[in-house]
Amino acid sequence: MYVIIMGCGRLGAQLAQMLETDGHEVAVLDVDKYAFDHLPTEFHGQRILGDGTDQETLRRANAERADAFVAATRGDNRNALAAQVAKHVFQIERVGSVIFDPIREEVYHGLGLRTINPTKIEAQLLRESIERVEEA
Amino acid sequence: MFIVVAGAGKVGQHLGRALIADHEVLMIELDPARSEFVAEDMGSEIIMQGDACDAATMERAGMERADLVVAATGDDADNLTVCQIAKASFAVPRTVARINNPQNEALFRRLGIDATVSATTLIMSHIEQELPWRGLIPLLTLQTRGLEIVEVRVPSEAAVVGRQVRQLLLPQGSLLCLVIDADGTPRLPAPEITVHPDDILLAVTDIESEEALRTALTSSTP
Numbered sequence: 001m002y003v004i005i006m007g008c009g010r011l012g013a014q015l016a017q018m019l020e021t022d023g024h025e026v027a028v029l030d031v032d033k034y035a036f037d038h039l040p041t042e043f044h045g046q047r048i049l050g051d052g053t054d055q056e057t058l059r060r061a062n063a064e065r066a067d068a069f070v071a072a073t074r075g076d077n078r079n080a081l082a083a084q085v086a087k088h089v090f091q092i093e094r095v096g097s098v099i100f101d102p103i104r105e106e107v108y109h110g111l112g113l114r115t116i117n118p119t120k121i122e123a124q125l126l127r128e129s130i131e132r133v134e135e136a
Numbered sequence: 137m138f139i140v141v142a143g144a145g146k147v148g149q150h151l152g153r154a155l156i157a158d159h160e161v162l163m164i165e166l167d168p169a170r171s172e173f174v175a176e177d178m179g180s181e182i183i184m185q186g187d188a189c190d191a192a193t194m195e196r197a198g199m200e201r202a203d204l205v206v207a208a209t210g211d212d213a214d215n216l217t218v219c220q221i222a223k224a225s226f227a228v229p230r231t232v233a234r235i236n237n238p239q240n241e242a243l244f245r246r247l248g249i250d251a252t253v254s255a256t257t258l259i260m261s262h263i264e265q266e267l268p269w270r271g272l273i274p275l276l277t278l279q280t281r282g283l284e285i286v287e288v289r290v291p292s293e294a295a296v297v298g299r300q301v302r303q304l305l306l307p308q309g310s311l312l313c314l315v316i317d318a319d320g321t322p323r324l325p326a327p328e329i330t331v332h333p334d335d336i337l338l339a340v341t342d343i344e345s346e347e348a349l350r351t352a353l354t355s356s357t358p
Contacts (some may be wrong), residue, residue, distance in 0.1 A: 011238040053212065053213055053237075053238075054237060054239070056239070075213065076189075076215045076217070077189055077211070077213035077214050077216070077217040080213065080216070080217060080220075081212060081216050081217075082205045082213075082282045083215035083242065084216075084247060085240075085243060086200075088243060088247070089243055089244055101170075101190070103190075103192075103221075103225075104189070104191070104217065104221065107191075107220065107225055108220075108223050110224060111220065111224060
């Protein structure tokens with residue numbers, strides 16, 4: 001698969017490396033060139049400086065031929081916009097989006113986006129880890 | 137009507153001011169300093185400090201009884217979120233989004249935003265209509281066929297000046313329809329008609345050939 005990841009923070013960089021190890025072609029977008037420092041030196045994929053909510057930037061990243069797109073910046077609204085551009089303008093089949101606000105996540109999930117809510121997942125994991133300690 | 141305006145920057149504030157005469161208006165502004173400034177200027181009952189993209193803020197604003205939401209921030213992503221949440225969670229009947237990147241216009245409409253306002257597009261079309269030196273003025277778009285009717289004023293230094301219509305080399309997708317001379321007399325572009333400086337030419341062109349047509353009719357090099 002050819003996968004475009006928007007947002008090269010710790011999350012985006014980690015995902016990029018994982019997907020490349022799995023044998024996928026990966027391109028990473030970020031508006032901050034220093035964000036690419038999160039990538040390990042052995043990462044071979046494209047590093048594209050630009051705004052992933054902008055259709056020109058996505059075209060530059062060859063979004064027309066992408067099989068998957070992941071919006072993984074810290075901004076919920078930017079992620080939701082980029083995911084909807086990827087899905088509706090570039091017809092990318094698999095589009096995932098990180099949405100931190102649980103309420104916004106529900107809305108976008110209801111609108112047909114594949115959303116991941118780190119807040120809920122992390123809270124759940126933390127709860128489990130604490131309850132497990134108490135049991136021990 | 138009860139109108140909620142998201143974003144009380146210059147655009148949002150002036151919009152609020154224009155609407156307040158006939159409607160109940162509430163502006164939502166994220167920046168506390170800006171929010172205070174507007175409250176002092178226009179009264180504290182017209183503005184609320186908070187994140188308009190946040191459902192809890194929207195609830196506090198009484199979004200469920202809003203007749204219209206106008207998302208007027210300078211950020212397209214924020215504006216889209218405001219409108220989509222207003223519609224999905226609060227069943228607001230009508231949403232209007234300010235658009236900063238003109239490319240988002242079509243997408244927003246497709247996503248169910250009822251109306252979009254793009255300052256960039258508006259200003260561009262005014263420039264195109266006001267400034268004849270740009271060469272080619274789009275008059276009408278025939279969207280279903282991908283065609284455009286355009287107007288060109290022939291510059292005095294253009295290579296086409298002094299030529300007959302039959303000698304003009306136009307791009308394949310373009311057709312000359314009308315020649316209007318400096319006196320305002322319109323003529324069909326018969327092959328023997330000569331092109332003069334300041335003639336106005338009307339042509340139909342496919343959108344891809346627009347630039348080539350402009351070059352063919354206005355360029356000083358043949």
